[in-house]
Amino acid sequence: MVSPKSRDGEVRRLLLSLLLLAAWEAGSSQVRYSVPEEAKHGTFVGRIAQDLGLELAELVPRLFRMASKGGGDLLEVNLQNGILFVNSRIDREELCGRSLECSIHLEVIVERPLQVFHVEVEVKDINDNPPVFPGTQKTLFMAESRPLDSRFPLEGASDADIGVNALLSYKLSSSEFFFLDVQTNDELSQALSLVLRKSLDREETAEINLLLVATDGGKPELTGTVQLLIKITVLDVNDNAPEFESTVYRVRLFENAPNGTLVVIVNASDLDEGVNKDIVYSFNTDTSADTRSKFHLDPVNGYISVKGSIDFESTKLYEIQVEATDKGNPPMADHCTVLVEILDTNDNVPELVIKSLSLPILEDAPLGTVIALISVSDRDSGANGQVTCTLTHHVPFKLVSTFKNYYSLVLDGTLDRESVASYELVVTARDGGSPSLWATASVSVEVGDVNDNAPVFAQPEYTVFVKENNAPGCHIFTVSARDADAQENARVAYSLVERRVGERALSSYVSVHAESGQVFALQPLDREELELLQFRVSARDAGAPPLGSNVTLQVFVLDENDNAPALLPPPPPSPWPPQRVARWVGAGQVVAKVRAVDADSGYNAWLSYELQEEAAAPGGARSAFRVGLYTGEISTTRALDEADAARQRLLVLVKDHGEPALTATATVLLWLEEGGAAPKASSRLVVGPAAAAEAALVDVHVYLVVAICAVSSLLVLTLLVYTALRCSAPRGEGACVPGPARLVCSSAVGSWASSPRRRRQRVCSGEGPPKADLMAFSPSLPPGPISGDGEEEVHAEADLPRCHCSGLGHCCGMGLSPGLENFTCQPAWPKQIVFDLNCGVLISAQYFSSS
Template sequence: MLGFQRRGLNTLRLLLSFLLLSTWEAGSGQLHYSVPEEAKHGTFVGRIAQDLGLELTELVPRLFRVASKERGEILEVNLQNGILFVNSRIDREELCGRSAECSIHLEVIVDRPLQVFHVEVEVKDINDNPPVFSLKEQRLLISESKQLDSRFPLEGASDADIEENAVLTYGLSQNEYFSLESPVSSGSTKRLSLKLKKPLDREKTPQLKMLLTATDGGKPELTGTVQLFVQVLDVNDNDPEFDQLEYKVKLVENATKETLVIKLNATDRDEGMNGEVTYSLKSVKPNGRSFFTLDESNGEVRVNGTLDYEENKFYEIEVQATDKGNPPMAGHCTVWVEILDINDNSPEVTVTSLSLPVREDAELSTVIALISVSDLDSGVNGQVTCSLTSKVPFKIVSTFKNYYSLVLDSRLDREMFVKENNPPGAHIFTVCARDADAQENALVSYSLVERRVGERALSSYVSVHAESGKVFALQPLDHEELELLQFQVSARDSGVPALGSNVTLQVFNDNAPALLGPQTGGAVSELVSRSVGAGPRGVDADSGYNAWLSYELQASPFRVGLYTGEISTTRALDEMDAPRQRLFVLVKDHGEPVLTTTATFLVSLVENGQTPKSSLRALTGDTSPEVTLVDINVYLIIAICAVSSLLVLTLLLYTALRCSSVRTVGTCGPAKPRLVYSSAVGSWSYSQQRGQRVCSGEGLPKKDLMAFSPSLPPGLNGEDQGEKQDPGSNDPAQVSFLQISPVLEVFVKLFVTHFLKNTLCVCVCVCVCVCVCIQCSSGMISGACH
């Protein structure tokens, strides 16, 4: 029962205490203190015991204690002095956040009697928090095409403090493109933003870094910063650009296909698709598009065709680079390709004038042809030297740049023929073959293409030297046995497989005409000139048609008989003619091919009163011994002397009868034509006595040529002792015998008319017959005795 009572008493007390407390609270005020945040430990807050009216001595006995709804340990009461102090760190932002009001509510309880007091401690804000940006950096993507005054919002900073400590102002680092636009007040709807004040150019400034600063209004000021990265977005506002506007390249003309000419590079300052470049050929001048190709992705220009320096020395290539932007933009460049010459053209020889055929008696330095030589290459590759193959009778003479004359350098000999009865081993001809290969492939060897010639092998007639190509006759050739020897020589190189070709040679085994010397003869009259002379005598060891000879003379005023060989004058010789005449006589047979020989005659003209002497030398293509005259046959001398004596007696009688007539006969000063022997020139020659006058009452003076008859056999030497005179007219002289009897006059007329004429005829016939018989017996004229 007692326990129950005690428990009831305590309950009553408790109810009473609450009642009293409620009464006190309703009747008393609360204590209010303030303390700045972040105050240090032990910072004085207030004298709470004193302010509550409590004695210091009763604080402990009455169990004075402080209770807090939040964190009771933040503030404590010193029971010794009754002071409320800061016990631990006070962070207003931690306690109240962004709230404008921030207080710590304390309950002070005192027992015996129980009392409860409310104490409010206001936490004062201090500027202990700087402005804070939510991001460490802010990135903005801005197109370079944005217009001026364009605005780009920014995220501002926050400050955990309140009131003035939380009032923020912003600043932007120095730059030329942007300015900062801040809100005017906290209630402004304007946002923090960047304002474009200068046009952007991504190619110059692809990105910008700026520092944005936030400053609060506290004392001291606290700041916060954030890094701004502005990435300038590209637009296709730039053309592709080459490294150079013009490129110069040198390229040899024998460059093969796919040879790299140049690698072009164009850059576009834009990015992405706007900066991707493709290449294309716009044009190649002149007409050279097919000679080059261009890779559209990497800009490589390569050779596609065959270049020729002689056709085009330069090419102008225009290249375009285009980006992939929208719209696309393009850039251009020019590539100058200079083609370098190589020696790829052979000299060209052009015969502008050709004098054919060439006579084998042509004078030295005779111009045969005019030649122009050209080479399409340039520089040293186009410099040409002109030369002839060795062992030819011609030479090249330079007349002007790349112009030459082909002139005769040595005497010509038309025949290439082999004479019969040649010595064994005689060199006939030399064949020569050329091979364009090199080293062993160009080594040429020669051999006969063996065949049979009649009953004998070809190798028994001729052979060929394997290395030099010289062809030799192994035995004497006989025209009567083998007139034409035709065979082939083979030339083979040393390559594998061996290559070769053949050449056909034709060896004519023939006899050329031989010149034995001129024959002399003729008659000169005091009254009448007879144009007869001397000529060469040619013989040919061949037979038939091949032995039929013809003569040609290239001189004036002389001519030669086509088939007789007799040289005669074509007109009367006078003082205007040269004292020495050189005659060239060409003797040809009628064989196939035609064989020839030549003779040179020197004719000297002498004045009256000179004693001419004569000799003969036949000048032919071959060296022959001097042909001299031998003593005249004794029979011929006797016959000529007898006839001459009778003729002289008849002439004396005729003269006496003429002088006895009444008619006056003019005096005569006959001058005899003389035979000239010219030992200096070694040939038979004739001379006309200059100033010779044959005087008679019948007509004008006569000029005659004394010449030897072609019927004179060769080998004779001496002077002709006989002279002949032609009456010069068939009509006898009319003699008037005034001092002689008519019978004698009739006798003399008959004698002169009949006997004298018959005597002259008999004398001439006898002389001719004797000469012919002597020549036949000596066998000097072929066919004369036949």
């Protein structure tokens, strides 16, 4: 609310104003002055007292005072001289603004009488204000797609001055894109516009800075400039496609790279901005499914990494098409090609393939014979795929490189199927990687047989003993030859090497089975007719051409007691009268002799003589005659006397040692005579049990003994020389070992038969003295040491296998002496032939056993 005092003051002032106005109108006058603005303090304006018609002296007394309407104390009057001067800074623009007329209204009041004068001081404009733009910087946004001659209005500058001082001119800095268009509407109104003279390209020039200069028309001229007055920002439109740094990326990647391995980073740039610049990476739609399965593409940063199994041997180069698409509307895209070259690693083992295997290879194949063709391969490349082959050492084969990745397995040495029937070869293929990988293949090369080996017998000859009177067709021996070849080349056929035996062919005596080699006697053999049958058996294989060899068989026909003793008549021309014996003959006088022979041999031909009961003295007296057990000589046992009958009839039994024994009887007639000189002994021999006549017998006993002794001496001498040559180095005292004798002996005192290369041996027992009644020989055995008496001895050691014999008959059947029940045989003897003189039986090619 307005207070009453305030209201009264306003009324008073209003009344005073009215009075002054009335007085002004009644006696005032108008005075005009002019002063430029911005005049300095004290600047002379006018002689206001003089011009008002006031005396200088009156100014004070009349209370001269001056009041300004809105001017303040800009002007002041010097009361001393009545001059109006500038008291303080006058700014026309501050007083009047943009008004064309600007004056300071002064009221000069004097009293006594009261007078009011109006003084108008025109303030003149000077060019003291530069043009001023509304702002220091103006920013314009223009799309780069704006067409040419597009106009962009600008707000001009303002100048606080007026008139010519406020008349502005504009100047635009140089620009290839814009020019300034100024249109004047009236004297003071101007329209400014920027006109586009060249198409904008934000990617080329994203921002344009222009300087607009405004100049007024005052004297002196004042200019107004604005730095960066116009900043034109070119707005982006999606007019640029993304662009890759390279159209083709070439990278190398080792196979078997683990998942997640970075392959390459593709990078595309877009000259646009904002969403127009945002790029999304993707595989081209033409990219194969296999490539998509092997690689992953990050859509934001363009990383391509491994996500599948990378195999050089499967794919050596991947061509990946990558697209970069921006997010503009419409979107724009670019593409590039990523060539991923896969580098090989040594991850494949060499492969071996055996081709054209030609087996078996004959053992007589020439050197260089191609056995097999071997191909090698390695899926790797470079050194990793370079394969070299090696073969098992120390074999008669080698590998020859024929052409790339092919080797020939050829023969490089001689073959012998009998030594090595097959070869297990190992071919090793090794690549050149680091570390290297290898593979092996086994090749079994079988050596084919050729007929290069003849059948071979275990020994060059065999000695076979066969009892006479054998059954026709009996098996007597088996020959066996071994052929080192195989199949047909080793199939052996046996045959006789035909020859004649006397008047007959060999094939009439023996035959050999072609397949088994069994030798058969085709007819009974008679030792008295044929003691030794020597022939050869041929073994021939079925090869082409066939090969063969021979073996010699010596078949000794062993005697059987099939011949009784035969009494020999006296030598002619002696008749067979009764033998006359003088009665004065003393004891021990040979008066007659019975001679007999046996066609058998050995024990079967060993004869003994004994008197039958008829020769005994009558009445049980001692008989006057006896007969030598082995000589057959009849001699007196005592001196004859008168009591003896003049006619003596002696019955002599001749018996061999066969089993069973065969006998013959001889009747000897003796006439006892009186007186006369001692007559020469003669005998009358009655042959057979029913002999009817007596004949004079020629005494051939002496000749027989002489012959036996001569042959025996020659044999012993031969044995001594042969044994001395064979056994030059003694093997220890008393050692008895088998020798290579070929001896068949019958008796130490009787007749005996010999075969080629015979030698007498003694068989020694470790428990007693050597026994002279056992003859032994070992065909084809190494020589043994010689005893001191020139005879070889065979010791029976207690720790060797023993051959048991019990009983005379059994021992004779087995060929062992009754006194050798615990005879032991050397294990080194492959075969021992023993002749028992007591039994007269010959063991033929018998192997001793521990039983």
